[in-house]
Structures are given as C-alpha cells and as structure tokens.
Amino acid sequence: MDLTFTPEQTAFRDDLRSWLAENPPDPEPMDGGDDAHFAWRRDWQRRLYDAGWAAPSWPAEYGGRGATPSESAIYFEEMGRARVPFSANTLGLLLGGPTLMVWGTPEQKERYLPPILSAEEIWCQGFSEPDAGSDLASLKTRAVKHGEEWVVTGQKVWTSGAQYSKWCMLVARTDSDVAKHKGLTYFLMDMEQEAVQVRPLRQITGEAEFNELFIEEARIPDANVVGGVGNGWKVALTTLMNERAGLGFALQIRLRQLLDDLIARAAGQGLLEDPLYADALAELHVRCESLRLMAWKGLTDAERYGQPGPEGSLVKWLWSDTNQRLTELAVDIVGPEALTAGTGWSYEFLRARGNTIEGGTTEVLKNIVAERVLGLPRLKAAA
Amino acid sequence: MDLTFTPEQTAFRDDLRSWLAENPPDPEPMDGGDDAHFAWRRDWQRRLYDAGWAAPSWPAEYGGRGATPSESAIYFEEMGRARVPFSANTLGLLLGGPTLMVWGTPEQKERYLPPILSAEEIWCQGFSEPDAGSDLASLKTRAVKHGEEWVVTGQKVWTSGAQYSKWCMLVARTDSDVAKHKGLTYFLMDMEQEAVQVRPLRQITGEAEFNELFIEEARIPDANVVGGVGNGWKVALTTLMNERAGLGFALQIRLRQLLDDLIARAAGQGLLEDPLYADALAELHVRCESLRLMAWKGLTDAERYGQPGPEGSLVKWLWSDTNQRLTELAVDIVGPEALTAGTGWSYEFLRARGNTIEGGTTEVLKNIVAERVLGLPRLKAAA
C-alpha cells in the first residue's frame, strides 16, 4: 500500500498543473446564453487539443498520451481543481471514442476519432427513452433496413449537447422477434438532418442541460453500424462502462471544493464552534475523503485486475448522496442567498437533486451493488 | 377538535389514578428468577381483578366496565405512567378474550372468559412458525381429525408466557387441498399435556421472554375449535387486529418516561446546552409527542368510523424506530453504564433491537402502509 503518487504520477500531475497555470481558459462568458457558453467550452477543448491534453488516456496512435487509468484520474482531479470547464465534446472523448476503439472498424476509427479530439464534431448519446427509463432492454426506437440505409423512427431523451452535436450514439431496435436485449443495434446517426428534431428539456434549475430528440424516418448508412447488427446491447455496455470512470474524479474534486467553500463560510460565521454544524461538516469531510479513497481504490483494483468493477456504483451513490447533503446543509448555513434564484448556492442546491437520478438512479445502483457485488438473487417481479 | 379529555374521560382517569396510588403493586422481586417474577405479575392481575380493573374494555356482562376505546387508551397510559407491571395474562385479556367474544360459542365464552380475567388460566399465542415468519398463509403445523378429537403436530415460535400457560391460541392447517390461507383452523390447545413441549427461546438480552413449542400429536377436542373449521385465517386476523390497539398506549408512555429519564440525565451532565445533543433530544421529543397525537388521532377515527385502520402500522413503526434511536443516543449520553451487562440502560438498549422485528417487522409494516393506506400495487415476486 502506498497512498502517495509514484514519481511518474507526480511528474504527470506537475506537467499538467503547470500547463494549466500558464494556460487558463478565458473567463466564463456571462452574456450570450447557451451558445456563447458552448463556444467557450469548444474553444477550451481546442486549446487542450493543441497542447495534447484533450484526451490523455487515448492511445498515442489516436492522438492521446496513452495515460494509465491513474494518470487519467489525476487528469480529471487537476481539471476539477483548476475549475476549468468540461471540454465541449466530453461525451465524444469519454464515451464515443473509447467505444469506437473497442468496436469500430479501422475506417470508422480513422473517420471519427480525429474530429472528436479536436472538437470539430460534437457527439451526443441517444440511449434513454421516455418510456424505458432504467430499462434499456425495452427501448422502442426502431431501425428498419432499406437497401444500404437504415430508417429510424423514435424518441430519445436526456441527450445533453444534442443541439451542438454532429453525431449521436444511437441504440435502436432492429429485430423485434428475438429476446428484448438481443434485437438492438448501435448506430452513429448524423444529427444534421431534418428528420431529427431537438427540443430542449428544461430542468428544475431552469436551464436546459438536456434535450429530447424526435426522430422521424432519419437515415443512417449501413456503414455507421458499430459492432455489428444485433450487437447493440454489448456495444452500449462498453459505452456505459466508460461513463463515469474518469468524470467521477472531476466531480469528486468539485464536491471537495464546494465543501471547502462551505467550511470557510461556516468558519466565518462562527458555526464551526457550534457542535451541531461542526458535526455535520466533519461528517461531510469524512464522506468526501472516503469517496476519494474509494475511487482510487477502485482504480488500483482496475489496474491490477482489468476492467473497473461494479464497485464504481458505490462511488457514484456516495457522491450523489453527499452532494445533496452538502447543499442541503448549505441552505441552513448560507441562508437566504441559497434560496435566491440565480445564485451559485441555489444552483448547486437545485442541481444536486438530479444527482441521484441521472446516470443511474440510486435505486438502480443499489440493485447493481446487491446483485453484482453481493451476489444477491435478482428480484423477478410478476405483473 | 378538542385535545383535552372530556369530563367523563377525566373522571375515569382520576378514578384509576387514585386507585393505583392507593394500591401500588408489591416491589418487583429481585430474586427467585422468572417464576417469582411471573407470580408477582399474577398477583398484580388478581388485585386488579378484585377491584374490577383487570380489563375495563371488556363488556360488563363478562366482568369488564364496558370502557370506550378512549378510556381503554387512558387505562394503558395510566398503567404505563404508574410503572406497574403488565398483567400476567395480558395475551388472554387483550387477544384471547376479545377474539372469543367475536367468534366463540356461548359455551366457550362461559367456560373461558372468567379464568382469563382472574388470571386463573394463562393464555399464550401459537401463530408464528420458524419457517413461516411474516407469511401466515404458509403455516405447516397440521391438525388431523380422529373421531371427536384433533391430533396436532408441528412447531411454533415466539410464544411468550408458554411455560405458564394453560391455553394456547393455535392456528393449524386442517386442509392442504385448498388455497393456502383457506385450510387453516383456530384452536384452543390445552398446554398441560406431554405432547406439548416448551423450550425457552433466549433473546440477545439473555432473558427468555419467548418460547418455542414442540407439538407431537397433541390432542384437542373438537369443542375447542374457534369460529369453525377452515375459518382460522379470519379468526386469527381478529386476534391480530387487537394485538397492539391498547398495548401501544402503554408502550408509548414507557417511551416518554425513558425520554424524560434521558433528558434529566443529559441536563445533569450539561448536555442540553450542547447543541448536538440538544438537537437530538428535541427531535426525540417531537417524535414522542407526535406518536401520542397520532395514536389518539387513530382512536378518534376508530370511534367515529369503527375498526382501527391500518394507520396503526405507522404508530408501531414510529414507536419502534424512536425507541431504538433513543436508546442508541442513551449509549452516548449515559456512557459505560449503558454497555454494562444487567443495567437498566443496557437492557433497554438491547431489548429495543427487537422492536422493529416483533409484532410485524418494519418492512412488513411499510408494505401494509404502502398497500392498504396508499393503495400501491402489491409486489408479486416470481421465483
């Protein structure tokens, strides 16, 4: 056991840290709405790309640095610590690229990977549907083959960045006659066609981080099937496996920063001397630190034994629960400011409500932990 | 809404209170073990009986006072407040008697009710089985008719007071060919036969409040069937409905007393000025008071609309959870004394662990609330 960074890891961190210090992003645009904000993130990704920092975990042959999982975790921790924005094409970098590297044909890799990295083409994820929720096997979006093309009709939801995307990682049903999860196929759908309509989906914060997609006979060339017809379930799992692996480290640092801010605020109000608040803040500190330790421990295991295990579900669960508790406590400590529309604290507070829903509800995560980690029998519900 | 007692209720309470003040039970015997303790409780019931206070809710024709449900609640509150022991034949008084009043034949009522009241014959409850748990319909104890007698074989568990009992309210399977809950019959089984063996079942407190019954071809005359052959499910429900109706008020006062003791203790240690403990104790206070209010509210509803509703499940759930939190906090406040074997606080602490299991686990209570109060669909699990 050695809970310090190795010299290589330290060097990697210091490299990145000094680059970030010398190349901060432009200030966040306060005017111009979502478009200006997105342009700012795209610009930031281009700068990372120019310096070779857009996706260090990608192999060198695809323009990455072949960083180890630990280095990748350090990358996200440092990005979080520096409070830089997420890259515009985060889904392409974290999900789309790695999925193609596993399942794509040589042509697909050559065609799609470079513009992901450079943010020339933005990607979004078309998995969830209004009626499917956590139940991927019951997807209803349908793709029918006509000659060399697939014709797709259906509806997707929770697609973030859809309005800026060129490509959508789309899972659709191509065979209704086989068992539910067997008839799925994974496509790359061109978003720039009339048949695909994007409607912003506002959240309780008032902003529209996500969208709904309405797909009415959209066309996808057969060449854009990833991993083979009928193999969509497996390909989608690869995407989902990558989903939180790296991002978790950035979120966890963000949580740490939020807690540090809250502790500073509480200290300023003398509340660290009030045992009731001191106890609650110390408990959040324990949770934050154990979250970081558990995330790193998961990484150790992954590096030793291959793929990250389902223990990642524990980390996401603990993170989301802790972020909610933290922002709830902030409402008590910060007072009216946290209930005033448009303030940082009120945004964090409202946004946190989604943490236990997005990217796998806490209920689903507990199912996963119970079944895959503890080996408990799966509940079969009868109608 | 009038949250004071009516003049009649106040008079009832004052009558009882002054009788209790003038007729306290003997001091609790510290030597002589369980037998001496039980003899003390039997003696106490006899004194209540002589004064007409053994079962005020029973109709006057059976030796009670025809007390209203509210008066009955006052009775248990006062008994709890005076810290007197439970009557030796509590199960006969609260469950057996009322069940016979609904389902018994005139002969059965005449034969069994008087000795219940006078504590001449003690009753116990033979419902639960080791493999059945919360699932009454899957009982395995079997009764087969031979002439005018039934021959019973099986095993029962959680029968408190079995070693002192003359009669057992026994539910057994008399027909295996019909749907699970339809083949049950409710018997009064004479415990004074070789075929019935009582084995004490120790709890984590070290004491044996409950027993296991091993029944090997026990004989029950046909005259001891209650409510008819094959009707056991319904008769048992009557017993279960009565289970906590009155006792709950005594338990809730006991909880209040325990909290008052703990508050006094905390005050003595200056801990009421520590916001962390002050907050926790105040929360327990809120819970105790709302428990009492909810219990009385349930009673109002019952008096207005008939039978007590399934809201009683909320009260039992809140009571058990609160008692556990209280005793856990007591371990922090009282310190080593609460972890020393044989002290009052360590007993309360360990005993509380059973509260969320006995008389309906919290999980079952939540199911009941979800299904019967909220009308949510029942989960059907498939094997």
Next chain:
Amino acid sequence: MDFGLTDDQREIQRTARELLSERAKPERVREHAEAGTTDAELWRELSELGWPGIALAEEHGGQGLGGIELSILCEELGRALAPVPFLPSVLAATLIDHAGSPEQRERWLPGLASGEIKGALGSSSDGSSELVIGAPEAGVIVLVDEDGAGRVLEAAQADVTPVASIDSTRSAGRVGGAEEAGDPLPGDVTAGVDRALVAVSSELVGVCDRALEMTVAYVKERKQFGVPVGSYQAVSHRCAQMLLETEKARSTAAFAAWAADAEPGRLAEAAAMAKAAASDAGREVTASAIQAHGGIGFTWEADIHWLYKRAQLDAALLGGAKRHRARLAAILADHAGAPAVG
C-alpha cells in the same frame, strides 16, 4: 379527546379544496410562476369569500373564527400552491392582531381582513431583513428580530428590494432601512410569532400532502420492467416514509393550532414542535417526490418542483427545524426533572 373537525370546519375544508382545484389548476399556477406574477383575480375571489380575515375578529371585518380554521385554509392553499400572497398576509395580520396596539389593529386589520391591503412578515437583524415573502406587493410589513421585538412598517417606510426567490409562485424581497423604522409592536410578539409558525407549518402539511398524492398517482401508472414502479419496495417504502413524515407534521400542526386557541400555555412548545416537524417533512417529502418520479421529476415540465421550492422557502421562514429544536431543548431544560406532563 377528539381530533375530528366540526361540520363547519369540514365544510370550509371541502369548499376550499373544490374552489382551488378549479381556480388554481396546475396550468394556472405554472403560468403565474413562469411570469413571476400574482393571480390578482384569485386573490379578489378569496378576499370576497373572507379568507384573509378568517381568524380576525368581526369588529375588524374578519370572520371571528380560530386558529384551526386558519390552518385548514393554509393547508389547502399550500396543496394548491396558489400564486397569491395569502400566507404572508395572514402572517402579518396574526402579528398585528396578537401583538399590536388597539390603534395598530384598528389601522391595519380591516384592510388585511378584506384583502384590500396585503401584508408580509419577515425576520430581521441589524435593521435589514432576510427574504420576506410577499414584501414587494405588501401594503404593510411586519419585521420581528431575534430578541423578540417587532415593528410594523407601511409600504412607504419600507425600503423593499424585490428579489426572485427559487419559489417563483410568490414574490419576495429584502426590506432595508434603519433599525428604528416603523412602529413598534407593544404586545407579546413571541405569542404572535408562534401563531404565525402554526400557519406556516399548516401550509407545509398541505405541500407534503400534495407531493405524496402526486407521487402515489405517478408510481401507480409508470411501469418499468413490466410492472408499476410503485410495486417495488424501493419506491413503495419511500412513499410509506413520505406518509409517516407528513403525518408527524400534520399531528403536531393540529396540536399547535388547537393549543393556540385552547391552551396558550403550551403554545410555545407546540409551535416549535410543529415547525420543526413541518420543516423537515417539507424538505424530505418533496425531495422524495422528485426521486420517486425519476428522470421526469427533475424536469421543469413536471409540477413537482414547484412544491419542492415552496417547501424550501416555508421551511426556512421564521426559522428552520434546527432553530426550533434548539428552542424546544431550552423548554425541555426548564422542565427537566419535573414529572412527565399529565
């Protein structure tokens, strides 16, 4: 011992629910919340029915009813999330009624009772206030400070800065100005605040009740893996917990409403219990409602978030659960060692 409502009270409850289910439909609430406006028409209607003055004396133009009737209306308006300044108005009226001088009562109560004047009540320290719900539209604002002193400010005296709170079904503002601005309340401000706490707690009970109702309806309909999600214990036990929290809040609020009229000696304790239980319930039940709705619960389109936001404001109003438990602990400390209450 009787928890039941009288026939008259039941009638008030029934009428209020029917009227609001008609006049404060979710679409209309949403319209006003998105525009940040008050429903002037509804306010006029409620005023004509005499709701704002329900607990005020007839000599002041009120209906001369009590705390229980006021609680009933607060609960119903909370259920409906009606975009009218009913709660802030009755809070101001309660303070003036219980702690005001005869002149103050004479001056303000008739207007508050008829709904012609709207009121607001807020906490202040060092002269300026926290968020005061309804302040921008109020004709009269009552401020109470931590020492239990209170003062009445007419709109002209109050330096109100409108502030958008997260709950856009109601206006809010910060009240500035000098510490000595306004007219001191000479009476028992604490007793007035305790009655105000009962009103806020009752609104929270309504919010919880509605959140649970919407959630139960949703989880019965919504299916996952072939069965209604409400048949999974993760969801059904959550709903049961929501009911438990709601009932805790309801029973303590009922006790406090009753004590306000019938047993003022226990009002301080009862009000603190009610507000502690209701603040916790409001936050937890509405958060649970969002979670049980899954993805849709987190969207602007689902109405559940208005309840969540209203609950936050009400939970903080006149002090949150922690502050009221601290008050309770002080009351317990005074009684510690005394025999349990008979």
Next chain:
Amino acid sequence: MDFGLTDDQREIQRTARELLSERAKPERVREHAEAGTTDAELWRELSELGWPGIALAEEHGGQGLGGIELSILCEELGRALAPVPFLPSVLAATLIDHAGSPEQRERWLPGLASGEIKGALGSSSDGSSELVIGAPEAGVIVLVDEDGAGRVLEAAQADVTPVASIDSTRSAGRVGGAEEAGDPLPGDVTAGVDRALVAVSSELVGVCDRALEMTVAYVKERKQFGVPVGSYQAVSHRCAQMLLETEKARSTAAFAAWAADAEPGRLAEAAAMAKAAASDAGREVTASAIQAHGGIGFTWEADIHWLYKRAQLDAALLGGAKRHRARLAAILADHAGAPAVG
C-alpha cells in the same frame, strides 16, 4: 497510488483468516462468551506466532512490521470475534511504544510482544476509568486522560474491579485508584492514541465485514412468500447500504494505517476520520444485520448478536463518532480558508 497489499501482507491476511476459521469457530467463541472466559489456548498459539508483537521492534522481541500489518490482524480477529485480549494488548503496547520512555519500553514491550504479559488501554477522568476492555487479566494497564496525559500502571498498582460488559467475548473492568498512580508516559501520547484508534477501527471493519457476510448468506437461503428474502429490495438495498458503510470504514482505516507509518503529519486527521467512520459503521451494520435476519436475529442462538455487542464496545472505545467528528471539525477550522490539500 496503490491500495494493494504486498504479497507478504496478503500472506499474513490469508494465514490469519485460515487459522481463525479453524481455531475460533463460532461454537468455540460462544462457549467462551457464555462462560465469560478467555481462550487461553488460542492466545498461546497466537503468541507463538508472534501476533501480539507484530508491529513492535525486533529489539523488543517484536516482528518489526508496521501499522498496516497490525491492522490486518485486528481486522481478522474482529471478523472472528476471537475471545482473546489481542486488541487491548496491542493498544497498550502501541501507547508504550510511541509515548513511553526507553525504560518503559524496555520493561513492558518484550512481555507484551511475546504474549506473556497482557495489556489494556482505557480512558480515565478524575483518576478512575471508564470500562477498560481486558483490564482484569492485564499485567499492565495504560490510562489516558482527556488532556492527553497518559500513565502506565502495573497490575498491582491498578485497582481493577471486573465488570461484565454486554460483550462477554472479552473481559472488562473499571480501574480505580489515585490520579497520580502509575508511571507517566513522557512521550507523545496523542500520537500513540491515534495509532490505537487505527487498530480499533480495523477491528470494527472486520466486525462489519463478517456481519455483512453472515447476512448475505442468510438472506440468500431464507425464503418468505416463495422467494429468498434477499431478493426483496427492502432487504437487498439494506445489504447494499451495509456494504457502503463498511467500505467507507475500510477505506478510511486503510488510509489511517498507511498514514501512521508513512505520513504522520496527517495521522491525527486520518485517525479521527477512521474512528468516526468505523464507529458509525460498526453500530449501523451490525444493527442492520440483526434486522435482516428477522426474528432469528434477535435470539441468543443466532451468532449475529455477538458482533452487535462487540461493535458497541469498540465504537465507544477511546471516544465515539461524535467525539472524533468534533476533533475533525477543530482540524478543519485550523485549515479553513487554506487551499484544498494537493
């Protein structure tokens, strides 16, 4: 960054688990717990293997290994609930080793390392102690008071009154006597106590791990309404929560064990985190284990209650979760405003 154990450490873990699964079977633990006796044979065996001296220097007859190896053994002995005074002995040795004078180390450590002398460690105030685990059989007792002072008492100096704790798998006693009795520890008592906290936390991790293992095995087998109870979310999500608590405790205990050897500057914070997490986990996980077992879990026959009781004593030992969170808050207050740790 590497959380993995070395091959040697893994070997220690494997050996310990195998040995204890053989020599400290539940029946044997129960036998001793019911009789209130220590398993002298097992103690002899462990002593011969050098376990009590695992983290002591070779010059004192120890094995010269570190905090991580000690943690591994504590966890395994916690898992097994072994009825031997291992924990109290290593706690005493840790204090003497880290805060004792050369003479004190010379005098006590060899006996403690070989297992010939048993030790005990307790908190005291005003001269007398709280419950001290292992005191009746200890040859040497270390008492630390709230001000961070410590002293060493040989058995003859200590006025020990045996007390039966609820955890009868180990002896306990109250240590009386004058405040000045014994030999003061001249060194850094706090650093010694922090290392002791790591050992207790590790034992608690073992207790949690075992409770979860027994529970998972039980709920897979036990059926209700035709299916294993572990397939109901009320039960399966409870088990998931038990795992989460256990992993929180495990990760913070591992960090503290590592910090004790490698980064003493963070030990105080790490030890407080570990004990806070482990005390909470110990109580909650074992309580959950009883609940998940249903009726049987509440009986004396089911072994789960021994874990519950052990967890209570360990959770309180050297301060519970609340006390250690208060320590942490003080540490956080010192850092507040400083940038996040790199």
